[in-house]
Amino acid sequence: MSLRMALLGLLSVSGPASGYDLTKLFESTINHAWQARHSQIYPELNKLAADGLVTVEEEGPRGRKTYTITEEGSRTIREWMLTTGPARSARDEKTLRAFLLPTLKPEEALEVLRETVRECEAKLAVLEEIERRPSRPRTAGFGRYALDLGLRHTRMMRDWAAETAEEIERASRS
Amino acid sequence: MSLRMALLGLLSVSGPASGYDLTKLFESTINHAWQARHSQIYPELNKLAADGLVTVEEEGPRGRKTYTITEEGSRTIREWMLTTGPARSARDEKTLRAFLLPTLKPEEALEVLRETVRECEAKLAVLEEIERRPSRPRTAGFGRYALDLGLRHTRMMRDWAAETAEEIERASRS
DNA sequence: AATCTCATGTAAATAGTTACATGATTTT
DNA sequence: AAAATCATGTAACTATTTACATGAGATT
Numbered sequence: 001m002s003l004r005m006a007l008l009g010l011l012s013v014s015g016p017a018s019g020y021d022l023t024k025l026f027e028s029t030i031n032h033a034w035q036a037r038h039s040q041i042y043p044e045l046n047k048l049a050a051d052g053l054v055t056v057e058e059e060g061p062r063g064r065k066t067y068t069i070t071e072e073g074s075r076t077i078r079e080w081m082l083t084t085g086p087a088r089s090a091r092d093e094k095t096l097r098a099f100l101l102p103t104l105k106p107e108e109a110l111e112v113l114r115e116t117v118r119e120c121e122a123k124l125a126v127l128e129e130i131e132r133r134p135s136r137p138r139t140a141g142f143g144r145y146a147l148d149l150g151l152r153h154t155r156m157m158r159d160w161a162a163e164t165a166e167e168i169e170r171a172s173r174s
Numbered sequence: 175m176s177l178r179m180a181l182l183g184l185l186s187v188s189g190p191a192s193g194y195d196l197t198k199l200f201e202s203t204i205n206h207a208w209q210a211r212h213s214q215i216y217p218e219l220n221k222l223a224a225d226g227l228v229t230v231e232e233e234g235p236r237g238r239k240t241y242t243i244t245e246e247g248s249r250t251i252r253e254w255m256l257t258t259g260p261a262r263s264a265r266d267e268k269t270l271r272a273f274l275l276p277t278l279k280p281e282e283a284l285e286v287l288r289e290t291v292r293e294c295e296a297k298l299a300v301l302e303e304i305e306r307r308p309s310r311p312r313t314a315g316f317g318r319y320a321l322d323l324g325l326r327h328t329r330m331m332r333d334w335a336a337e338t339a340e341e342i343e344r345a346s347r348s
Numbered sequence: 349a350a351t352c353t354c355a356t357g358t359a360a361a362t363a364g365t366t367a368c369a370t371g372a373t374t375t376t
Numbered sequence: 377a378a379a380a381t382c383a384t385g386t387a388a389c390t391a392t393t394t395a396c397a398t399g400a401g402a403t404t
Contacts, residue, residue, distance in 0.1 A: 002267055009274035020383050033269035042385060061354080062372045062383045077277055084289050089392095093176055093262040095207035095327075099320045101182035103251055115258050136354060146273045149334055153269075158332045160323055176393080214392060216357060227359050236355050236400045263364095 001080075002089070003044055006034050007051060008077040011069040016057065019045050020062050032150055048073070094157070101164075106172045113165040120158035127151050175254070176263070177218055180208050182227060182251040185243040190231065192238050193219050203320055206327070222247070268331070275338075280346045287339040294332035301325050 010025050011017060017025065022045070023038045036044075045067055048054045053073035060067040069077075094116070101109045127150055184235050185191060191199065196219070197212040219241055222228045227247035232240040243251075268290070275283045301324055313330075 002185060002265075002270060005274070006270060009270075009277050012277045013274070017316050018383075019385095030270060030273045032264055033266050033273055035263065035265070035364090037365070038384080039366080039386080042383095046385095060383095063385095064383060074277075077274070078282075081271060081274060081278055082282060084286075084293075088267040089177075089209065089265060090206055090267065091209070091265045092207050093264065095308065095323060096176060096180060096204060097255060098323055099204045099207055100179070100187070100251070100321050103183050103186045103248075104255055108252075108256060110209060112255065112258075145338060147274050148338070149269060149272055151332050152330050153327075160326050164319060164322070192355075193357095209392090211393065212356080213358080213394080216355095220357095234355095237357095238355060 002034060003036055003040065004048060004053075005077055005080050006036070007041065007044060007048065008069055008073050008170060011054060011067060012074060012077055013077075016066050016068040018060075018066050020064070022036060022067075029146055032153070098160075106168050110165055110168055113161045113168070116161040117158055119163070120154050120161065123154050124151070124158065176208060177210055177214065178212070178222065178227075179251055179254050180204060181215065181218060181222065182247050183241060185228060185241060186248060186251055190240050190242040192234075192240050194238070196241075206324055207320075272334075280342050284339055284342055287335045287342070290335040291332055291339070294328050294335065298325070298326050298332065301328065 007022060007115065010022055010029070014025060019042045019105065021174070023036075023041050026034070026036055026041070038067065045054065045065075049056060049067070052070060053076055054067045054069055056065045057068045097112070098116075104112065127147060131147055131151070180200070181196060184196055184203070188199060193212065193216045197210075197215050200208070200210055200215070219228065219239075223230060223241070224231055226244060227250055228241045231242045231283065234240065271286070272290075275286065278286065301321060305321055310332045
């Protein structure tokens, strides 16, 4: 269901787009909250069209199909957004690794944490660069929230890794 | 692969356990980073046993099987933990919803954000309660990192939702 | 005796990944 | 002319969810 909603959401906020566009949009916007390959996106768009939630308004060169969200599609995404249910799937391999840190010896755990700090800082540099450059008006509002959450999440992770490393270091010295 | 590693990790840190125990451990510890039902856990444990990464050392009443991690299992989890690869899957439906907030009208988005704040605060109360009560020695180190990250994540989310709500309110007043 | 919790499993369906397949248009 | 990018798709495999199925032991 989430993939459907992600696609409807992107079409709703960014306007009409092709499967190819959506694949790239996925990568450049919601990538850190949800991932999908073109091999999953194309069939899903066909299903969405069959269900009347999107339409192909335009066919361009190289077989390009431009999808547009329909009234029914808009109603569907709106209802999903307003549905409050605690049944939210959350999977994060990085966090999983963090949980399993105690399986390692202190020196090994330290190395993993330091690597995490480095990765977070690299990601922060990218996100802060995006923050500085003005975005195209079409995705402005959308990008704002996404970016802000991404920045906060990455900083949180970096701080946790750094402080946990310090704690382990202190403990192993005593 | 992640489910295998989660199971090996839990067995490594918490000691021998049954599929039933592991199902509950999953829920009570790494639930916010990874989920798995018993219908996925039981077959995976059988595969792990077939691959020699765990053994059934003990069979109890009601067909209970107590799994223990083997030397090879320990080597496997250790290698996975030390492998740094940027190929980490991360899926979070809550964050996805946050991204799609611009599909809603400001008043609706506000309501969703306020609900998010309430949910985070409820979750924080639970986590802070766990933090206060002393844990059993067997899962102490494990619980520490998991809990700390969970607390930080939930606070980050709450603050983001609250501040974003304020921002939308300010914007809609002008 | 009934109900609850412990305990394990399988089957069917949906979701997601990896690999294969093809061809048009644009850029160098 | 070659290489890069645009563009869509399918097949096979793996992962995950939902629903079905069963029975033992403990508690009320």
